[in-house]
Amino acid sequence: LAPNFYQRKLAEGRAILAPMAGFTDAPFRRLCREYGSAWAVTEMVSAKGVLYNPQRSFEIGEPYPDEPDLVIQIFGGDPAEVAAGAHALYQRYRPQAIDLNMGCPVKKVTGKSCGAKLMLEPDRAAKIIRAMAAALPIPVSAKLRLGYDRVNVLEVAQALEAAGASLIAVHGRTAAQKYTGEANWEMICALAERLSIPVVGSGDVATRAQFVRYRELGLGVMVARAAIGRPWLFAELMGQPAPSEAEKAQLAFRHALDHVAWYQAQQGASETQLVQKFRGQLLRYFAGYPAYRPRLCRVASLSELADLIDAMVGVDISKANRRSGRRTNNGEVAQAGAALRG
Numbered sequence: 001l002a003p004n005f006y007q008r009k010l011a012e013g014r015a016i017l018a019p020m021a022g023f024t025d026a027p028f029r030r031l032c033r034e035y036g037s038a039w040a041v042t043e044m045v046s047a048k049g050v051l052y053n054p055q056r057s058f059e060i061g062e063p064y065p066d067e068p069d070l071v072i073q074i075f076g077g078d079p080a081e082v083a084a085g086a087h088a089l090y091q092r093y094r095p096q097a098i099d100l101n102m103g104c105p106v107k108k109v110t111g112k113s114c115g116a117k118l119m120l121e122p123d124r125a126a127k128i129i130r131a132m133a134a135a136l137p138i139p140v141s142a143k144l145r146l147g148y149d150r151v152n153v154l155e156v157a158q159a160l161e162a163a164g165a166s167l168i169a170v171h172g173r174t175a176a177q178k179y180t181g182e183a184n185w186e187m188i189c190a191l192a193e194r195l196s197i198p199v200v201g202s203g204d205v206a207t208r209a210q211f212v213r214y215r216e217l218g219l220g221v222m223v224a225r226a227a228i229g230r231p232w233l234f235a236e237l238m239g240q241p242a243p244s245e246a247e248k249a250q251l252a253f254r255h256a257l258d259h260v261a262w263y264q265a266q267q268g269a270s271e272t273q274l275v276q277k278f279r280g281q282l283l284r285y286f287a288g289y290p291a292y293r294p295r296l297c298r299v300a301s302l303s304e305l306a307d308l309i310d311a312m313v314g315v316d317i318s319k320a321n322r323r324s325g326r327r328t329n330n331g332e333v334a335q336a337g338a339a340l341r342g
């Protein structure tokens with residue numbers, strides 16, 4: 001049998017950008033992929049939303065045209081509904097795989113047998129995976145926690161494997177732990193030994209030493225929080241040197257530019273609103289410049305950001321490249337981004 005998408009990608013031995021609601025949008029996915037993330041998972045998209053409020057819900061998982069190696073994450077609790085939502089996403093975006101969210105501990109999501117609540121209902125989770133696999137011509141996967149409030153990941157993962165899952169990703173904490181304590185990679189490893197499908201671990205990876213250790217144990221390795229404001233981490237994990245301060249600053253600016261262009265086109269939001277929304281990520285990019293924190297917290301346009309970057313890092317972002325695109329035609333902004341890249 002020819003290897004499926006996940007098997008082919010895992011064989012490359014690179015780290016994978018984990019899904020993060022509010023972060024892993026198309027611009028950020030593209031950056032991480034350029035630095036070597038094996039594939040990239042969208043923010044979670046609601047199955048109900050796709051079926052009943054498509055305009056807004058499709059937007060969340062929206063890729064760039066022809067975005068390569070795209071995995072869309074879906075959440076929901078009703079097998080028929082999730083399968084129909086997954087099929088609609090497949091028809092619209094032709095992703096390489098669709099992943100079921102079984103890890104989100106947020107009440108709004110877990111309220112109705114979805115997200116991490118599915119860890120309490122292995123039968124329901126297996127029915128969802130079986131329905132998805134039957135509805136889709138691409139691999140189906142799930143991203144789990146170790147359990148909801150007690151560890152039962154083996155039982156759940158075995159049920160999903162039997163139902164047709166092609167890959168299991170596991171965040172090494174229970175949902176009750178949220179993000180406290182340390183992710184338990186021994187348990188992830190023990191799980192991988194019991195399954196015949198690939199297992200991808202997630203939790204607290206930020207260094208090459210960790211990445212290499214887990215990879216040598218035969219696991220796929222996902223990175224989430226450590227990649228925020230640091231998309232070049234994927235290259236560092238492969239043993240490449242970190243970019244210079246000037247390159248990092250240019251990259252941060254390019255991300256801001258891509259972010260503004262993307263959401264101006266998608267939602268018609270203003271540059272000011274979008275730069276404001278991006279400040280949190282700017283603080284991560286420029287964490288090494290604490291004296292500039294107050295100014296970063298006030299930045300309200302791309303041009304101001306360019307001036308600030310010049311003051312902070314001594315990088316001159318030329319007039320042609322700082323164009324904000326107050327206009328809705330964002331072709332020019334995309335071009336400015338391309339000029340920066342080149």
Ligand SMILES: Cc1cc2nc3c(=O)[nH]c(=O)nc-3n(C[C@H](O)[C@H](O)[C@H](O)COP(=O)(O)O)c2cc1C
Pocket residue numbers: 018019020021022023043044073101102103104143171202203204205222223224225226
């Ligand atoms: C802001 C944020 C949003 C997240 N959103 C999702 C999500 O939509 N789907 C999902 O499966 N996991 C989500 N996660 C969990 C991450 O994918 C990852 O498993 C977790 O953060 C642990 O990895 P890390 O220590 O590398 O951050 C999210 C995590 C964070 C911090």
